[in-house]
Amino acid sequence: MTGITRRTFLRMATTTGALGLIGCAAAPSKTAKKAARVVVVGGGYGGATAAKYLKLFDPSLDVTLIEKRKTYLSCPGSNEVLAGWRDMDSLRRPLEGLRTHHGIKLIQAKVVEINPQKHMVELKDGTEIPYDRLVLSPGVDMRYDAIEGYDLKASKFIPHAWRAGKQTTLLLNQLKAMDNGGVVLITAPASPYRCPPGPYERASLIAHYLQQHKPRSKVIILDAKTQFSKQALFLKGWQDLYPGMVEWVSAEKEGQIDHVDAKKRIVATEFNNHRADVLNIIPPQKAGWLARKTELADHSGWCPVEPHSFESTQIPYIHVIGDSCIATPMPKSAFSANSQAKICAAAIIDLLNGRKPGPPSLINHCYSFLAPDYAISVNGVYEYSVKERQLVATAGGDSPMDANRAREAEFAKSWRDNITADTFD
Amino acid sequence: MKTETILLFAWILATNATEAAEPAAHRPDAERLAHACAGCHGTYGHSLPPTPSIAGKPEEEFLAAMREFKSGQRNSSAMNRIARAYTDEDLAVMAQFFKKQ
Numbered sequence: 229m230t231g232i233t234r235r236t237f238l239r240m241a242t243t244t245g246a247l248g249l250i251g252c253a254a255a256p257s258k259t260a261k262k263a264a265r266v267v268v269v270g271g272g273y274g275g276a277t278a279a280k281y282l283k284l285f286d287p288s289l290d291v292t293l294i295e296k297r298k299t300y301l302s303c304p305g306s307n308e309v310l311a312g313w314r315d316m317d318s319l320r321r322p323l324e325g326l327r328t329h330h331g332i333k334l335i336q337a338k339v340v341e342i343n344p345q346k347h348m349v350e351l352k353d354g355t356e357i358p359y360d361r362l363v364l365s366p367g368v369d370m371r372y373d374a375i376e377g378y379d380l381k382a383s384k385f386i387p388h389a390w391r392a393g394k395q396t397t398l399l400l401n402q403l404k405a406m407d408n409g410g411v412v413l414i415t416a417p418a419s420p421y422r423c424p425p426g427p428y429e430r431a432s433l434i435a436h437y438l439q440q441h442k443p444r445s446k447v448i449i450l451d452a453k454t455q456f457s458k459q460a461l462f463l464k465g466w467q468d469l470y471p472g473m474v475e476w477v478s479a480e481k482e483g484q485i486d487h488v489d490a491k492k493r494i495v496a497t498e499f500n501n502h503r504a505d506v507l508n509i510i511p512p513q514k515a516g517w518l519a520r521k522t523e524l525a526d527h528s529g530w531c532p533v534e535p536h537s538f539e540s541t542q543i544p545y546i547h548v549i550g551d552s553c554i555a556t557p558m559p560k561s562a563f564s565a566n567s568q569a570k571i572c573a574a575a576i577i578d579l580l581n582g583r584k585p586g587p588p589s590l591i592n593h594c595y596s597f598l599a600p601d602y603a604i605s606v607n608g609v610y611e612y613s614v615k616e617r618q619l620v621a622t623a624g625g626d627s628p629m630d631a632n633r634a635r636e637a638e639f640a641k642s643w644r645d646n647i648t649a650d651t652f653d
Numbered sequence: 654m655k656t657e658t659i660l661l662f663a664w665i666l667a668t669n670a671t672e673a674a675e676p677a678a679h680r681p682d683a684e685r686l687a688h689a690c691a692g693c694h695g696t697y698g699h700s701l702p703p704t705p706s707i708a709g710k711p712e713e714e715f716l717a718a719m720r721e722f723k724s725g726q727r728n729s730s731a732m733n734r735i736a737r738a739y740t741d742e743d744l745a746v747m748a749q750f751f752k753k754q
Contacts, residue, residue, distance in 0.1 A: 281688065284696075563692050570688040589681035589743075591689040593731060605731060609689075609738030611681065623738030631730045639730065642704040643693055649701060650691045 263290040264580045267349050267359040269339050269518065271295025271323050273302075274365030274550030274565030277651045281573040283330040289580075292333040292357060294349070295323060301392040303423065304562050305644060309396055310389075310403060311433035312440075313600055319392050325653040342522045344543045361576050363538075364524070364531075365550040365565060366516025367391070368422045371529070374512040375415075377488035386490045386507050389430075390422060402506045403434060408442035410505030415485060415495060416451045417512045420530070422551050422560045424457035425606065427510055428476075429596035432462070435470040436599050447474045450495060450502060454480045457559070458596060458606050458626050465598040465633075515552035522546070530554045535612050535619050536585040537575035538568055547572050555590075557621055558610055564592045566651055587612050590619070595640035603637040686743055687750040693731070697754040708754035715748040 266289055268279045279293040301319045308314035326332040335357075341350040342362065349357045370388055372379040378386065387399040403412065412434055416427035431447045438445040447470075455478075456462070466474040483498030493507045514520065514529030524531045524540050531548040532541045538553060540546045549572050550565035558564045567590040575585035593607040608624030627636060687698070690707065694700045698708035707715065721727035722736035739747070 566692050567689050574684055587681045589685045589689055593693055607734055609735055623734060625734050627730045636730050638703055645701045646695050646704055647692050650696050
C-alpha cells in the first residue's frame with residue numbers, strides 16, 4: 229500500500245470500487261509468504277480426507293501425512309469378511325494416490341511425541357517435523373480396564389475385531405472352526421463407540437455365514453444398551469432373513485456385564501452366565517493413544533473440539549477429527565470423519581489467512597448389510613446451533629421400513645466405491 | 654488526504670461491508686455445504702455409478718430434484734431424509750457450486 233498515491237487510490241476506487249482494492253490489499257502475497265506447514269497424523273478416513281482437501285483448497289500448502297501402518301485397513305467392509313464374501317485384501321486402502329494426485333508428503337512412521345509449545349511432531353526414529361497446524365485422526369483404542377477379565381492379553385484369543393486386521397482374521401478363523409450348533413456371543417458396548425450399528429451388522433453377517441455352513445448355530449448379542457441404531461430395521465431383517473438365529477438381549481433384561489472368563493469363554497452378567505463357542509467382546513473405547521498422551525482428551529476419554537474448526541479446546545493449533553473427537557450428535561463413523569475432515573481443512577485455510585471459520589455443515593450416511601442383497605441405512609445432516617453451542621441434527625433418520633433392500637445394497641456397494649475415492653484418491 | 658486517512662476510510666468501508674454481510678454468514682458457505690455431499694457423490698460431485706453424478710448438473714435440474722426430495726414428491730432411499738436439512742438459499746448456493754464443476 230505504501231506506493232499508492234491519493235490519485236491512484238481514487239482512480240482505483242472509482243474504477244473497481246474501494247472494496248475491490250481492499251480485497252486485493254488484504255490478500256496474502258503468495259510469492260512472499262513461505263508455504264504454511266500442516267501435518268496430519270493418521271491415514272484413515274479422517275486423516276486422508278483432511279490431507280487431500282487441504283491441498284484441494286490451497287495447493288500451495290505444505291501438507292504431510294503420517295501413518296504408522298504400511299497400508300491402512302478399512303473398518304467399513306470388515307464385517308463382510310466375516311460373512312465370507314469379501315477378503316482381507318479388499319480392505320487395503322493405499323495412500324500412494326494422495327502423493328501422486330495431490331502432492332501430499334507421505335511418511336510411514338509412528339509418532340511418539342507431540343510438543344505443542346515447539347509446534348513439533350517427533351517420530352520414532354527421532355526425526356522432528358514442525359507444523360503451523362496439526363491434525364490428528366488417531367481412531368479409537370479399546371478400554372482394556374472396563375470389563376473385568378477382558379484385557380489386552382485376553383484379546384489375543386478372544387477378539388474384539390473392532391479394528392480391521394489381525395483381529396478380524398482371528399474372529400473369522402474361530403467362526404470357521406466352530407461346530408454346527410455352536411453359539412456365537414457378541415457383547416455390544418454402551419455409547420459412544422466406533423460405528424454404532426456395527427455390532428448388529430456383524431451379528432447379521434455372522435448369521436448369514438452360519439445359515440450357509442452351520443445352520444443349527446445361533447448368534448446372541450448381549451447389549452449394554454436398551455436400544456440401538458437402526459433397531460426396527462435390524463429386528464425386521466433378522467426375522468425376514470434369519471428367523472430364530474439372532475437374539476438381541478437388552479441391558480434391561482440382563483443388566484451389565486459383571487465379568488468375563490476369557491479362558492472358559494463365559495460372560496457373567498448381573499443375572500446369568502452365558503457360555504459361548506465363539507466369543508466376540510466389543511469393549512468400551514476411548515480416543516487413540518496419541519491424542520490421550522498429548523492430553524487432548526478430557527475425563528470422558530474423548531477429545532473436545534470447537535465445531536467450526538475441530539480445533540482442540542484443550543490445546544491450540546491442534547485439530548482432532550474422526551472417532552477420537554467429541555462431535556455429538558454425530559456418530560463415530562468413517563463418513564463422519566470424512567465430513568469433519570473437510571470442515572477442519574476449510575477452517576485451517578481460514579485460520580492461516582487470518583479469517584474466522586464460518587459455520588459448518590456436515591453429513592453422516594452409513595449402510596449396514598444384512599445379506600449380500602439386503603442393506604439398510606441411517607443418515608444425518610448437522611450444523612452448528614448458536615443457541616445450543618454445539619452441533620445439532622437438522623434432518624436424517626433410518627431408511628424407510630418398506631424401502632427396496634436390494635436397491636439399498638446396490639447403493640451400499642456404491643457408497644464404498646465413492647467414499648474410498650473421495651478419501652484416498 | 655494522507656495515505657493513513659485513506660486507509661482508515663477504506664478500513665471503515667470494509668468493516669461496514671463485513672457487518673452488512675453478517676446475516677448471510679449465519680449459513681454455511683458453498684464449499685462447506687457442497688463438499689459434504691462428496692462422501693457419496695464423489696469429489697466435486699463426480700461419482701462412480703450407480704450413485705448419480707451431480708457435477709455439471711444444470712441449476713434448475715438440481716433445484717427441482719432437491720425440492721422434490723424435500724417434499725416427498727420424488728422417492729429416494731437416502732435423499733428424502735437429507736434434502737430436508739437445507740434452506741432454499743442453501744440449495745441455490747449448492748446448485749451454483751455443482752453447475753460449475
